[in-house]
Amino acid sequence: MAMLTDTATPDTPTEAAGSHEPRALARFATTLAHILSTPLGAIGLLLAMLIVLTALLAPLIAPYDPTAINVKDRLADPSLTHLLGTDQLGRDLFSRVILGTRTAMTVALTALATALALALPLGLVAGYGPRWLDGPMVLLFDSISSLPMIMLGLAVVVLIGPGVPTVILVIVLYSVPSYARLVRTQTLSLKSRDFIKAEQAMDAGTARILFRHLLPNVIGPLLILACLDISTVITLEAGLSFLGLGVKPQIPSWGNILSDGFAVIRKSAVPVVAGGVPLVLATLGFTFFGEALRDALDPRLARERRP
């Protein structure tokens, strides 16, 4: 809770970076302790770190080329040569799962970063820009977020064709409205605060108010929200790939492994299990971690996630 009042009163000058470091460090330590104090938070942090590390070190861990086809060895059972066996084209499943982690994280982080970069200016304009613009923008955000996203995603795929850019576009469409709304609400509530009024009274330029005061205070909650969304976004990518509408088939991704495994589910259960378990671990890990992070930093952001 200490963090909450901290972010809400941004009155200390930010220039003195040197004197700030111990405080930032202390804050980081308290947050970490808070997350680790709950079992789910600890599990979440552990899983999230495991996933991120695997994604970073993927090429070093994977024993085989994940795209190398070996038809003689197809649908091999797990063994010491192939830890998780092979798929219907004889590709090493363990290597595909490991490299799939990298695909999942790359797509999720790129898409979320793009969404944040778009949502920040949009939300700031709606909250701090001309008043007549606010209504239509909110209506637009609301309309987009009330669309059945998977269906719209399918329509996008028909026209643009499958691939990583399409997946990212669908994720961006899905997440920009909720982020922009958050930025707008934060901006509106900050706008009426005394320290902004004081800046305005001292004739500070709009740019200074936006970038020095509003932006730093808006970005914290926004990042928490994005963190809570990581697992949704990973699910969306895996789901589209599972339907054969996401990442190209030869690229290792959990959704593709599941899609290949679904086709041979009566012959071998290994591919489906191999593709599903990391996906479940990732979604659970990032959800647990995200919720613990939110509870530690800004419990007001609590909003129940719908399945």
Place this chain on the structure above:
Amino acid sequence: MPGFILRRTAIALAILLLVALLLFAMMHMIPGDPTVVALGPRSTPEMREAFRAMMGLDRPVLDQLGLLLVRLAQGDLGLDVWSRRPVLTMVLEVLPYTVALALASFVWALALGLVLGCVAVVHHGKWGDWLIGAVSVSFVAVPSFVVALYSLLIFAVWLNWLPAIGAGEPGDIGAQLRALILPSFAVGLGWVGYISRLVRAAMIEAMSEDYVRTLRAYGVGEGRIIYRYALKQALLAILSVIAIGFGSLLTGSIFAEIVFTRPGLGKMTYDAVISRNFPLVMGTVLVTSALYVTCMILADVVSAWLDPRVRSAI
């Protein structure tokens, strides 16, 4: 109240208009012949010609848009270019399957979610509460298509207890119900977690209200307070969620329909995407969006009816 409903309906219509505009704009913004963009390179010249005539592609863009909107306003979703059948008829044929799946998922999710929520409140702050919380958040987080795949693997492929494919023969109620079990399990699981968390939160909030304190002061038992007063509050709170939830269940069933090869709106959209049948995709997307916003209006009306403060807020 009539004004409120009117306002919400206007917004819903605006949303549908936005969907139509978005699909229309996307079709035109992508470089290349729009008929090839919409139908794929393997479409026959006759199909392209039919599509061109239906959309009025030889006319100016604004005329095309007008034509499309007039058609949609009349409830005409056009003809499917592959089978030459009206899209609306095709959609209405498969809709009952999806509605049945959504209903079945919702009924069991609601029942179990309510029970779990109540149990969590009774054990508030103890390990039972924590366990239900952990299970609920896990249910919400796990992707529904993985649940579908794993339940298919265990109960249909390994144990062979339940059918893996289809929706059961028409007329055979028993087979139809059996075919519903696995898909509705996969679709509903996430909702169990969501509803149990909502119920718990609403009941705990109700328990801290002044009137509950008064009830306690009068010596009313804790069990009676929980089941008689707090549960009532929680039920009111989730009524509006039910309406919204039903809308997203309709789209959430797409994965279950594909994994279990079950006819339905999601399966039809998916097949249309794979065969690049844009008119059919456009039709199904518009129909689902319409169902979706209808559920949204219902949810708003229900919550406005229950709580007059909402009426002025929206």
